[in-house]
Amino acid sequence: MSFGKGSHLHLIDGSAFIFRAYHALPPLTRKSDGLPVGAVAGFCNMLFKYVEGNTGPDAPTHAAVIFDFSSKTFRNDIYPEYKANRPELPEDLRPQFPLTRDATRAFNISCIEVEDFEADDIIATLSCQARDAGGRVTIISSDKDLMQLVGDGVEMLDAMKNKRIGPDEVAEKFGVPPNRVIDVQALAGDSVDNIPGAPGIGVKTAALLINEYGDLESLLARAAEIKQPKRRETLINFADQIRISKRLVTLDCTMPLDMTLESMEVREPDHGTLLEFLNVMEFQTLTRRVADKAGVTPPAPPAPAVTLPDAAPEAPDAALPIDPAAYEAVRDIDALHAWIDMIYEQGHVAVDTETTGLDEMRADLVGISLATAPGRACYIPLLHRTGGDDLFADNTLTEGQIPLEDALRLLKPVLEDPSILKIGQNMKYDAKMFARNGIAIAPIDDTMLLSYALHGGLHGHGMDALSQTYLKHIPIPIKSLLGSGKAAITFDRVPVDDAVRYAAEDADITLRLWHLFKPRLHRAHVTTVYETMERPLIPVLAQMEMAGIEVDREVLSRMSNTFSQKMAALEAEIHALAGETFNVGSPKQLGEILYDKMGLPGGKKGKTGAYATGADVLEDLATEHDLPGRVLDWRQLSKLKSTYTDALQDHIHPDTGRVHTSYVIAGANTGRLASTDPNLQNIPIRSEDGRRIRTAFVAPKGKKLIALDYSQIELRILAHIADIEALKQAFRDGLDIHAMTASEMFGVPLDQMTPDVRRQAKAINFGVIYGISGFGLARNLRIPRGQAQQFIDTYFERFPGIRDYMDATVAFAKDHKYVETLFGRRIHTPEIDAKGPGAGFAKRAAINAPIQGTAADIIRRAMIRVPDAIADLPATMLLQVHDELVFEVEESAVEDTIAVVRGVMEGAAHPVVQLAVPLVVDSGIGDTWAEAH
């Protein structure tokens, strides 16, 4: 078919697809050989969806995917620095490039790349050719550099947001029509592509100038007429640089291209070819979907092979290839004895438990793996079962397994032997599993925590991430054994041979990571951090989690019912006010009701194009109409019900009648803990309705709950670190710190302080801890930005040391790429040199980290000392909420326990740090958490 009037050409920006796919998906790898294929998988999904969507009258007659040939192009000859700012391509992305070309061809779509030219130029040339031939063009991309092509039958489509970009949308973005976009870009420059432009002129100003003078050349010719001196100088002095910028941003519509538009005619994919490609890539879901669509049976997946990783250079031992086929299955007592002998000979062993689930309180032990040297690992299957996993499966144990009791009896002495170091990844999990089977594993090392001490802030500390980063090896994914979703099985149903490969590999990898990390602790000066604040926390947290806290189901269930009724009434009111029924829980529908239907003022859209309906927005709207206020009430109840009163009931353990959270030690960058499943660190307290949820957390008969919390710990740390004499003295004198700040700033005597002035000072005090900005404070206090900035200026004038601390901290971060707490915890700040909006984030995070992190260190130190301190008291530590500890205590010992724990908490910095301010701990007692706090 020739290309002409009535034809419709789709030009797909292939590179944009690839990058989006790469960043949207986890780093998937091909199961058989570990080849990174995440971007290819995402790319194929996008192409599949694209092809699926091409129906109806607007479907393309012609289509092509356009790629960049390489990063070097003719623009580098004009301006060597072009795109020089681009970050290095991720290592696992480059090898995926050729595969995306293969994928395109497998989908039977034209695939185009030309040496020396960017994809954008090819798109420009083809667009012009198609337009000149009388056809229409849709460019599938959201790249602003392509917007200059819009108009005359050429438009763009943002496939992500499914938003068409025509002349109006371009004008909205650049402030000028499409044919003047390059003028604006030439002036504004582009930090991403490293296009210099005119210094100090951005898109807004550029559009203003172009609209006033017509086009760039006229503007440059008449630059002398410009009134603002700075602008005038810039345009005169940088005229050449601006002209070069224009050449850089102008796309070439006249490229010599070998291919014709006709050759891009839309063709049906050849299902055989496509299926073969998808199958070789091992994309099971997509293969099945394509096969379903074609009405054929999907091809059998290729047989799995074994991964041979690159060697890690630093540890010769850890560098041996990982070979899951070499692992041993330990199936009888003699073999187990041999391994135990080997452990004693070695002096250390990596241990990993396999269980039926992730909840340590409910899961059952299925098997244990051990590794005594890199490459030397085994798996001891204990409770694997035969048959399927449905009701009719027989539950008989697989043959060739040592009876659980026998294995544990033999292993217990080793696992508890003080002379044998047990190494694990996330040992808290395994320690709890062993504890439930009567084994108190010790001493231990934990590779997750080693990594946390060494690399906090750089990346996650899960085993997959660590293995990929430091061993260049992708472990066998658990999903490949268990499947996912509804069809997932538990580990006891995994065939023993598969389990051996997977489980022993985990122990092997853990041991190799330990060999790498342990010697690095000293070099990085974080040995003390690891040994005093990470490792000792494991048994403490394990005990707290296993203890759990009693929760009264009746209280929660009654509250759920009350909330339901209130919500139903509110919902009826809301629908009546809106004049129609809609889903109150849908921000999208709510936005449409508020702004499109009712025409309320405002209606700001976020980056996704959806109306913002957050609480702050609705609060402002509440003055205009009754509906937003009702929605806020409804939302509060909905949150309380779904997240707390309903969900908490499901977390009550059937045997203990208590709720057992799980603390993540290496989750938060600053050293704080995180609580999950359920999160007991965000139980409501600020609202009256919410606070009542705490009445469901109760002490058993004869006992009390006590809560002890640090008063103003972060502000005290700030006073100490930034060395602010006035603040330090105020804390020593036990003054109301916010009132005192207000008094200093606004000159109001303490005895004349009003609650409102104090509230403002309080907001500033907190703001300082977060890396204050005029904008943030203004929003928080709901005052004009200028006034907020004034407050901040006054604050810094009164407490100049704060400014010094902030500057010094950012400088330190830039210098070292990390910041430190008072106790030596290092929090890496890899983004500190970021340009653009990321810069502010990174700076504020760097300012906050030593303060929040030091507070986290202090309570960690306290928690580690508490068990010994209360050993003789009938008291149990149950919860930690960042600056608060909750205990369950027999009534007779309440006062003693408070005294002891307060002493530990207030003295937790000693002897490492002598704080210049006292630490003060408040306490409460009650039958419920609501009373105790």
Added chain:
DNA sequence: GGGCTCACG
């Protein structure tokens, strides 16, 4: 699965 919203310190 990402985005939004909201609970806590």
Added chain:
DNA sequence: GACGTACGTGAGCCCG
């Protein structure tokens, strides 16, 4: 005078 903004978390819901 451009840009986007308080720091740190986890969970539930909607929607594609």
